[in-house]
Amino acid sequence: MNLSRLGLRAGDGSDPLITGISVDSRQVRDGHLFAALPGSAAHGGEFIRYALRQGAGAILTDRQGAEIAAAELAASQAALVVAEDPRAALAGAAALWFQAQPDTVVAVTGTSGKTSVTTFTRQIWQALGLKAINLGTMGVQGDFTAKLAHTTPEPVTLHRVLSEAAASGVTHAAMEASSHGLDQRRLDGVRVAAGAFTNFSQDHLDYHHDFDSYFAAKALLFSHILEPGAAAVICTDDARGREAAQIARDRGLRLMTYGRAEGCDLRILAQRYDATGQELRFSLNGRTHLIRLNLIGGFQAENVLCAAGLCIATGSDEARVIAALPGLTTVRGRMELAAQRRNGAAVFVDYAHKPGAVIAALQSLRPHVMGRIIAIVGAGGDRDRGKRPLMGEAARQHADVVYVTDDNPRTEDPAAIRAEVMAGAGPDATEVGDRAEAILRAVDALEPGDAALIMGKGHETGQIVGSDVFPFDDAEQASVAVAALDGTI
Numbered sequence: 001m002n003l004s005r006l007g008l009r010a011g012d013g014s015d016p017l018i019t020g021i022s023v024d025s026r027q028v029r030d031g032h033l034f035a036a037l038p039g040s041a042a043h044g045g046e047f048i049r050y051a052l053r054q055g056a057g058a059i060l061t062d063r064q065g066a067e068i069a070a071a072e073l074a075a076s077q078a079a080l081v082v083a084e085d086p087r088a089a090l091a092g093a094a095a096l097w098f099q100a101q102p103d104t105v106v107a108v109t110g111t112s113g114k115t116s117v118t119t120f121t122r123q124i125w126q127a128l129g130l131k132a133i134n135l136g137t138m139g140v141q142g143d144f145t146a147k148l149a150h151t152t153p154e155p156v157t158l159h160r161v162l163s164e165a166a167a168s169g170v171t172h173a174a175m176e177a178s179s180h181g182l183d184q185r186r187l188d189g190v191r192v193a194a195g196a197f198t199n200f201s202q203d204h205l206d207y208h209h210d211f212d213s214y215f216a217a218k219a220l221l222f223s224h225i226l227e228p229g230a231a232a233v234i235c236t237d238d239a240r241g242r243e244a245a246q247i248a249r250d251r252g253l254r255l256m257t258y259g260r261a262e263g264c265d266l267r268i269l270a271q272r273y274d275a276t277g278q279e280l281r282f283s284l285n286g287r288t289h290l291i292r293l294n295l296i297g298g299f300q301a302e303n304v305l306c307a308a309g310l311c312i313a314t315g316s317d318e319a320r321v322i323a324a325l326p327g328l329t330t331v332r333g334r335m336e337l338a339a340q341r342r343n344g345a346a347v348f349v350d351y352a353h354k355p356g357a358v359i360a361a362l363q364s365l366r367p368h369v370m371g372r373i374i375a376i377v378g379a380g381g382d383r384d385r386g387k388r389p390l391m392g393e394a395a396r397q398h399a400d401v402v403y404v405t406d407d408n409p410r411t412e413d414p415a416a417i418r419a420e421v422m423a424g425a426g427p428d429a430t431e432v433g434d435r436a437e438a439i440l441r442a443v444d445a446l447e448p449g450d451a452a453l454i455m456g457k458g459h460e461t462g463q464i465v466g467s468d469v470f471p472f473d474d475a476e477q478a479s480v481a482v483a484a485l486d487g488t489i
């Protein structure tokens with residue numbers, strides 16, 4: 001495909017044949033377009049010289065990138081495209097390069113719940129007989145599978161995956177729109193039929209610096225990505241959700257609100273919890289429905305209604321969507337029932353890895369449990385240290401028994417991390433460095449009616465120690481512990 005067919009124009013008017021697109025100089029091959037993007041650690045312009053050496057046929061960058069590599073560019077035959085916003089230009093080029101995408105793509109943003117909502121959306125579509133995928137933190141799942149390194153991949157990977165999925169017959173895709181992804185224009189070339197906003201709380205302030213710019217990134221889904229006439233499914237329980245809804249209205253989107261507040265199009269009216277799930281009473285456009293969800297945690301009802309809203313807003317039959325909800329199954333590592341003792345006590349695994357999530361996970365488990373909640377908590381190395389005592393404290397306040405253990409110590413001293421978590425967890429907490437042993441001891445302590453909640457790793461399958469990754473899966477360890485104690489799996 002020629003450069004001009006990718007929506008790009010070289011300064012000297014040349015229009016070379018492009019053989020592929022790369023954002024990393026190390027992946028450049030003969031005739032590739034290399035996108036040299038401004039980065040946080042470096043400017044991609046620094047790598048133009050390597051890209052040229054690897055045979056790049058064209059360079060897409062901004063003015064700064066062109067200046068950095070001025071000498072090398074002058075000495076080369078490669079076409080140079082200087083764009084005001086090279087990330088947006090790259091997104092457009094990647095979309096034109098790969099062309100195909102599933103007919104219906106929806107995108108979900110919000111601090112928590114993106115993986116859950118996209119997974120439920122995919123499950124509903126499949127239940128309706130459609131070929132569907134979800135795409136995000138856990139890779140691509142459903143009727144087409146692939147591994148991903150990012151929640152929202154950069155445009156070349158994103159469009160490659162979308163076009164491969166479409167080629168394999170997938171017609172429906174639900175993707176996570178991370179705030180990094182929105183801010184970096186990774187989704188700009190995707191035709192999105194509906195967007196959703198789940199909720200807003202503290203996260204990623206290292207990147208976005210303050211709450212307003214973090215929100216502004218999320219709001220781009222409604223102000224920028226979705227075209228007028230597309231649908232917006234928004235939880236209006238919090239002030240930021242209401243702000244997003246206003247943006248959607250102003251843009252001429254078809255707004256569907258959900259939540260607990262009066263006036264929501266999809267409204268949670270009541271929930272009743274038991275050991276294996278919950279009964280949910282909700283209304284849709286004024287009509288009341290009562291269904292059973294085999295899902296643990298009050299917040300999953302919000303995620304389910306969001307998913308239902310996305311399906312209905314993109315044309316699925318309302319009655320069939322509602323009929324599919326009782327069949328939804330737990331998302332891997334999100335309040336997942338991992339194992340059960342012979343005495344009935346349950347072991348759950350959840351991806352809560354920040355203080356707010358620890359509180360939400362423990363609070364949402366409470367009404368399902370007659371007896372005690374035994375929490376297993378730890379914090380990752382080489383990450384925000386401030387959250388460690390807060391996570392310990394959250395466990396102390398919202399669980400009955402607390403075990404503090406390791407969670408991806410990475411390059412830090414695991415004992416030092418545990419000490420910081422213990423500072424919040426208090427003197428009654430038990431420190432057990434080895435995560436498998438901590439799980440075994442917690443499972444051993446379970447009495448009838450109790451439940452254990454293993455937090456922090458969710459779907460992860462490795463424990464990162466130094467630069468090594470040791471196979472480790474919380475759900476599997478829970479089963480192993482139950483088998484060791486009860487002689488069954």
Ligand SMILES: CC(=O)N[C@H]1[C@@H](OP(=O)(O)OP(=O)(O)OC[C@H]2O[C@@H](n3ccc(=O)[nH]c3=O)[C@H](O)[C@@H]2O)O[C@H](CO)[C@@H](O)[C@@H]1O[C@H](C)C(=O)N[C@@H](C)C(=O)N[C@H](CCC(=O)O)C(=O)O
Binds near residue numbers: 036039043044047
């Ligand atoms: C902070 C951030 O988002 N960074 C993204 C950004 O790169 P950067 O600014 O870090 O890149 P850099 O290291 O400064 O290098 C600048 C440029 O030079 C290029 N380069 C670099 C080295 C080289 O040898 N050759 C080369 O061409 C890089 O590809 C890059 O384009 O642009 C790159 C290319 O598009 C992304 O791969 C990179 O994601 C990094 C790896 C990352 O970890 N991002 C995370 C924080 C992220 O995006 N997370 C979100 C949300 C997760 C969540 O919700 O928890 C996600 O969607 O996954």
Ligand SMILES: Nc1ncnc2c1ncn2[C@@H]1O[C@H](COP(=O)(O)OP(=O)(O)OP(=O)(O)O)[C@@H](O)[C@H]1O
Binds near residue numbers: 111333
């Ligand atoms: N609607 C919700 N409200 C509050 N907390 C939630 C909600 N949904 C999920 N959570 C909590 O957040 C954790 C992560 O959920 P999920 O993976 O669905 O979110 P995410 O937005 O994809 O997160 P990430 O940005 O880490 O990928 C869950 O394990 C649970 O503890």
Ligand SMILES: N[C@H](CCC[C@H](N)C(=O)O)C(=O)O
Binds near residue numbers: 381407460
């Ligand atoms: N996206 C998050 C996930 C954290 C998961 C937890 N298990 C940890 O390692 O801290 C991070 O990399 O900070």
Ligand SMILES: [Mg+2]
Binds near residue numbers: 114115136137151176
């Ligand atoms: Mg996610």
